[in-house]
Amino acid sequence: VSITIGDVSRAAGVSIKTVSRVLNKEKYVAADTRARVEAAAATLGFRPNFAARALAGHRSFQIVLIYDNPSPYFAQNIQAGVRERCAVDGYRMIAQPCDSGSANLIDEIGSLIDQAQLDGVILTPPFTERADVRQALAARGVRYVMISPASIDAAVPASFIDQAEASAAMTAYLIGLGHRRIGFVMGDERYASSHKRLEGYRRALDEAGIAFAAELVQPGEYNFETGSLAAAALLALPMPPTAIFASSDDMAAGVLATAHRLGVSVPGQVSVAGFDDTDLAAVVWPPLTTIRQPVRDLGYAAADLLLVGAEEPEQRQLPFEIVARGTTAAV
């Protein structure tokens, strides 16, 4: 029922192959021939068939974004960025949420690649740290890029922000506000970002000549509940912190809730800061001071690295920003 290349070629009075050339923007097509073909295609409303292109061309014009499911906010924004970049080149993005604990993860990813003839893969944490996943991709010869990998692999393009630096900046910001005892709520240990954020916190303390106190660091798992618990522990300390830096907004929201529950005023008795600038930051009370990661841009950059495909892999570091809101106040 659909218009095919054959229809277009007949209408334009050229061969099928020539239409194909125009479609693929190949060189060596006379300008007027190209114009004629394009006109015919437009008139007929021709849409190339994905399946046929994939079958014959061994490529699908599809890339897949593999992600775990930490925060819907994060996933949505990364996806939006990737999608936007894909649209520029006529690619489509397949969003593939994966369970990082799944036993047959490799098999799932592998079969997706084989069956769909994917042109590329974008890996996000914690899959960036999975040697088995990366090896499966390499084995199939699929191009892939990473978002926020734990460590830079010169051979694999990546987009990221300097997490330790961002964390240090927030800590320094709190120190600048006059705080000396700053609590820190750490993220899920399985994510490299957790360790980097802690590292930045410690570095900023060092640089300010403030001694590190182990009791001021509480574990967490990047979610509300663990943030609440961590705050309870911190606020129960004989000498409680005057500020708490939770290394994710969800945990910061938990810190806030605990403070409210205990009747501790924010920012009167304790300042609170988060990390990520999710939608959450603006809808809790008081609104969170936090670090804005350019999540959407990270997705866009990653797709760009994948689709452009330069000879030497490129690493792209993006800027972050501290967004000051009501949970911290100058002394």
Place this chain on the structure above:
Amino acid sequence: VSITIGDVSRAAGVSIKTVSRVLNKEKYVAADTRARVEAAAATLGFRPNFAARALAGHRSFQIVLIYDNPSPYFAQNIQAGVRERCAVDGYRMIAQPCDSGSANLIDEIGSLIDQAQLDGVILTPPFTERADVRQALAARGVRYVMISPASIDAAVPASFIDQAEASAAMTAYLIGLGHRRIGFVMGDERYASSHKRLEGYRRALDEAGIAFAAELVQPGEYNFETGSLAAAALLALPMPPTAIFASSDDMAAGVLATAHRLGVSVPGQVSVAGFDDTDLAAVVWPPLTTIRQPVRDLGYAAADLLLVGAEEPEQRQLPFEIVARGTTAAV
């Protein structure tokens, strides 16, 4: 490089067509033949090629979920449900966020269907109310189902909850708590749900013999900011409400923030209720009393309706639930 049907047929000592039959679970294959083929396929690690299947079979084993981008929470959960159901039958879901204001929306959707040979479409609001979209689908003969349509179309399967009833239940709950002046924050007028929720609110007031007061209803757009503004207007009334029912959690969070800002205690001076039970409900302070929509189940049910494809279109109504939390308290 990949294993093909031909390889399997050779290994199993049958024809290509027979392998295809097994693959498609067709009838008329001897049990032992089937077993032999399946064994061979498993041994070789055979994965059918999507593109070839789509090209030859005029079907792609793919369905598309078309959604606007209101809340990431909503989108994620609907998607999870749809994906889960798809996986059961070996289908894949394509998530297609669309701008409802886009001029060439029809064209985008149409070409996606033509090019990808989609087997079905799931429509969510506000696309369920777009006659042009639905007509474009019908014109192409694509099966489609709807989630939470404004009105039931007997010819189109749909999954939904009774929004008016849910809203009435929440209003009745607040009345049961002793409230007589209950503010209502309405959602975006473009969504049918907004009107249904208002309708339920009014119905419950009627049933309790409480006169409707126009000044207690404020407009909103399902987001935090409009919730904040609405609350400011309500709390500034000469006779302010003792409870505020915001018809979405995001707006309820805005109501909360305004109350905090104005020093109005919750639930001491004003009770607050929301609608949706997004992740938000549990991370604000105090936690929101709200209505739990089985979002994931709505997605699952929709995909089920699409894939099962009964003769007579089926309408599937799912249950909702009031989740009482700290923002309301018994008198």
Place this chain on the structure above:
DNA sequence: TTGTAAGCGTTATCAA
């Protein structure tokens, strides 16, 4: 710069 012919890996048709 353009065209011809041979696939790509599956399903549909029709015969056995």
Place this chain on the structure above:
DNA sequence: TTGATAACGCTTACAA
């Protein structure tokens, strides 16, 4: 219940 053969709509050789 099975199999041969022709599509499916496009791209990749390879010629011209």
